[in-house]
Amino acid sequence: MPIVTLESDVADAMRSLVAGDARPIRIELQFTGCCDPSLGLLLDAARESDAVQEVDGLTFVIDPQTQELAGEVRIACRHEQGQAAFVVTSTHPIGEWDGVTSTRLRM
Numbered sequence: 791m792p793i794v795t796l797e798s799d800v801a802d803a804m805r806s807l808v809a810g811d812a813r814p815i816r817i818e819l820q821f822t823g824c825c826d827p828s829l830g831l832l833l834d835a836a837r838e839s840d841a842v843q844e845v846d847g848l849t850f851v852i853d854p855q856t857q858e859l860a861g862e863v864r865i866a867c868r869h870e871q872g873q874a875a876f877v878v879t880s881t882h883p884i885g886e887w888d889g890v891t892s893t894r895l896r897m
Contacts, residue, residue, distance in 0.1 A: 791857075791861075791862060792843060792862055793817070793841055793842075793843040793850055793851075793852050793862070793863060794817065794843060794845060794850045794852075794862070794863045794864070794865060795845075795863070795864045795865070796845055796846060796848075796864075796865050797864070797865065797866040797867060799867045800865050800866065800867045800876065801845065801846035801847065801848055803867045803874035803876075804848055804874075804895060805847065805848065806874075807874060807895050807897075808833060808848075808895075811833055811897075813833045813834060813835060814833075814834065814835075814836050814842070814849035814850060814851045815831055815832070815833060815834075815848060815849065815850050815851070815895065816831070816832045816833070816834040816840075816850075816851050816852065817829055817830075817831060817850060817851070817852040817856065817860075817863050817878070818830050818831075818832055818834075818852075818853070818856065819856055819859075819884065820893070825885065825886075825887055826884065826885025826886055826887060827884055827885055828884055828885060828887060828888065828891065828893070829863060829878040829879075829880060829884055829888075829893075830878065830893045830896065831865075831876060831878065831893060831894075831895045831896065832895070832896045833895065833896065833897050834851070836849075836851045837851070837853070839853070839854060840852060840853060840854070841853075841854060841857050859884065860880035860881070860882055860884060861880050861881030861882040862880065862881045863878060863879070863880045864878075864879050864880070865877070865878050866879075868892055870892065873894070874894075874895075875892035875893065875894055876892055876893055876894070876895065877889055877891075877892050877893075878893060
């Protein structure tokens with residue numbers, strides 16, 4: 791099963807953000823404290839147990855339990871206040887706000 795699918799402008803936006811940082815982009819569960827958990831993005835080291843996929847020159851990793859919970863992940867890009875933000879959805883929505891809010895790529 792693929793880990794992630796990117797909409798057309800996502801790879802370019804992410805490459806400009808990481809600018810030479812070779813760490814993979816982790817798809818993770820994030821908790822904000824006010825709502826259901828959501829999927830977030832973090833530059834991070836790969837772990838031995840991670841599922842790994844390369845897409846458009848970017849490496850994505852995800853913990854197997856998170857992948858089982860979420861299913862395939864889709865990332866779209868929107869620009870907010872001149873900065874790239876990402877909408878991360880999955881085939882098995884994590885919470886009721888899935889796809890409504892955006893997240894930044896945490897460094």
